[in-house]
Amino acid sequence: xxxxxxxxxxEGEERIRLETADGVAVLTLCRPDRLNGWSWESTRQLGLLxxxxxxxxxxxxxxxxxxxxxxxxxxxxxxxxxxxxxxTAAERTRNYYEGIRWVxxxxxxxxxxxxxxVAAVQGYCLGFGFELALMADxxxxxxxxxxxxxxxxxxVAVDAGGDLRIAREAGAGWAKFLAxxxxxxxxxxxYRLNLxxxxxxxxxxxxxxxxxxxEIAANAPLAVQGVKRAIDAYADAALAPxxxxxxxxxxxxxxxxxxxxxYTAKAARRPPHFSxx
Numbered sequence: 170x171x172x173x174x175x176x177x178x179x180e181g182e183e184r185i186r187l188e189t190a191d192g193v194a195v196l197t198l199c200r201p202d203r204l205n206g207w208s209w210e211s212t213r214q215l216g217l218l219x220x221x222x223x224x225x226x227x228x229x230x231x232x233x234x235x236x237x238x239x240x241x242x243x244x245x246x247x248x249x250x251x252x253x254x255x256x257t258a259a260e261r262t263r264n265y266y267e268g269i270r271w272v273x274x275x276x277x278x279x280x281x282x283x284x285x286x287v288a289a290v291q292g293y294c295l296g297f298g299f300e301l302a303l304m305a306d307x308x309x310x311x312x313x314x315x316x317x318x319x320x321x322x323x324x325v326a327v328d329a330g331g332d333l334r335i336a337r338e339a340g341a342g343w344a345k346f347l348a349x350x351x352x353x354x355x356x357x358x359x360y361r362l363n364l365x366x367x368x369x370x371x372x373x374x375x376x377x378x379x380x381x382x383x384e385i386a387a388n389a390p391l392a393v394q395g396v397k398r399a400i401d402a403y404a405d406a407a408l409a410p411x412x413x414x415x416x417x418x419x420x421x422x423x424x425x426x427x428x429x430x431x432y433t434a435k436a437a438r439r440p441p442h443f444s445x446x
Contacts, residue, residue, distance in 0.1 A: 176217060177217075178214055178217065182210070183199055183214070184198065184199065184200055184205075184208065184210055184211040184214050185197065185198055185199065185211065185214045185215055185218055186199045187218045187221065187222070189222075189225065189227065189228060191383070191386065192227060192228065192229040192230065192386035193228070193229070193230050193231070193232055193379070193382045193383065193386055194222045194225065194228040194230075194231045194232070194284070195231075195232045195234065196215075196218060196219075196222075196231060196232070196233045196234070197234050197235065197236060198211075198234070198235035198236065198240070198241055199235075199236050200236075200245075201235075201236040201237025201238070201239075202237075203245050204237065204238075204239040204241070204242035204292075204293060205235050205236070205237065205239055205240065205241040205242065205298070206241070206242055206243065206244060206245025206246075207241055207243065207244050207245060207296075207297040207298065207301070208244070208245050209268075211245075212271075212272050212275045212276070213275065215275055215276070215278070215279060216274070216275035216276075216278045216279075219275075219278040219279045219282060220278060222282060222284065223278070223282055223283065223284075228284055229284060229385065229386040229390050229393070230284050230285050230286075230287065230382045230385040230386045230393075231279075231282060231284050231285070231286040231287065231382075232286075232287050232289065232378060232379060232382045233279075233286055233287065233288045233289070233301075233302075233305055234288070234289040234375070234378065235289075235290075235291070237292075238291070238292045238293075239291070239292035239293040239294075239298075240288075240289075240290045240291055240292060240293065240294040240298055240302065240314070241293070241294060241295070241297065241298025241299075241301060241302075242293040242295050242296075242298060243293075243295040243296030243297050243298055243319070244296060244297055246432070253265050253268050253423075258424060261424050262420045262421060262424045263420070265419065265420035265423045265424055266416055266417055266419075266420035268420075269328050269329075269415075269416040269419045269420060270413075270416045272328070272329060273329065273330065273412050273415075273416060276300075276301070276304055276329055276330075279304050280304040280305075281401070283394045283397070283398070284393075284394065285306045285307065285385050285393060285394075285397050286304065286305040286306050286307075287305060287306065287307045287308075287309065287378055287381050287382045287385070288301075288302045288304075288305035288307070288308045288309070288378075289309050289310075289311075289374055289375060289377075289378035290302050290308060290309070290310045290311065290314045290356075290365070290374075291310070291311040291313060291314055291371060291374055292311070292313060292314060292315065293315055294310075294314055294315065294316045294317075295315070295316070295317045295318075295319060295353075296317070296318060296319055296320060297329060299316050299317065299318055299331055300318075300327070300329040300330065300331030300334075301329075302316075303331050303334040303335065303338075303364070304334075306397060307366045307367075307381065308364065308365045308366055308367075309365070309366065309367040309368075309369065309374065309377050309378040309381060310356045310359060310360065310365040310367070310368055310369075310374075311356065311368075311369060311370065311371040311373075311374040312356050312357070312368060312369065312370055312371060313356065313371050314355070314356040314359070314365075315353050315354070315355060315356070316347075316353065316354050316355075316356075316359050316364065317347070317351060317352065317353040317354065318331055318332060318335075318347050318348045318351060319351040319353075320348070320351070321348065321349060321350075321351050322351040322431065322441070323428065323431035323432055323435060323441075324422060324425060324427035324428040324429075324430060324431030324432075324441065324443060325419065325422040325423055325425075325428050325431065326415065326418040326419045326421075326422045326423075327348050327415070327419075328415060328416070328418075328419035328423075329415075330408070330411070330412050330415050331348075332344045332345075332347070332348040333408060333411050333412070333415065335347060335348070335362075335364065337404055337405070337408075338362070338363050338364055339362040339363055339364055343362055356368055367381065425446060426444060426446045427441075427443045427444060427445065427446065430442060430443060430444070431443070
């Protein structure tokens with residue numbers, strides 16, 4: 170089960186590091202040896218650090234970045250606490266539903282920060298990683314970035330609302346195309362679809378993202394935050410009820426036989442045989 174009680178991050182257990190200077194809070198995914206794979210603990214730390222940023226009067230903008238050759242390659246299947254249990258199928262589905270709703274709440278702490286969030290994306294940006302990048306207000310991508318929502322290939326739903334945000338940015342057709350096929354797209358395609366606002370060579374990514382963050386930080390905070398709130402209010406008008414539907418669909422698929430088959434097939438490096446159950 171998820172441990173949501175702790176409000177601190179144990180030394181050596183950091184999934185995300187926070188550093189603040191010159192009005193910019195830098196959130197760095199810092200497990201490059203695991204391709205910054207995501208876990209329940211990553212979600213807890215994200216919410217905790219975003220709360221710290223929210224009430225820091227010196228922070229005017231947030232830069233979300235990652236160490237290593239990948240931004241985030243998706244779920245870390247080896248992370249402890251990865252499976253939610255229950256005495257019955259119904260209880261397990263209910264527990265997954267509440268778990269996914271908890272994830273949505275923690276992600277919302279980041280996406281609803283008063284300060285704008287700029288994401289710097291390199292390498293693999295898959296599954297939860299792609300959904301995390303889509304939580305940012307702006308995305309700067311290296312030309313080597315690769316984006317995908319491969320969940321359907323594993324028998325599960327897109328569980329953090331990434332498909333909804335693609336629909337908002339690129340249109341429903343592209344959201345369905347990417348989420349239903351699981352196909353990977355390169356950075357140039359993501360840029361063409363308005364999923365990325367700035368495309369740069371890999372060696373220029375950090376400097377370019379920091380420059381965008383510095384431009385925002387130099388502007389009037391009340392104006393910047395008001396603009397963000399107004400645009401989000403318009404763009405996300407239907408997001409809350411849709412996310413609840415996402416949570417239920419995710420819970421049902423995560424407890425399905427197709428999910429078990431999808432992950433088993435991936436581990437065995439064979440095509441999955443889905444039954445619809």
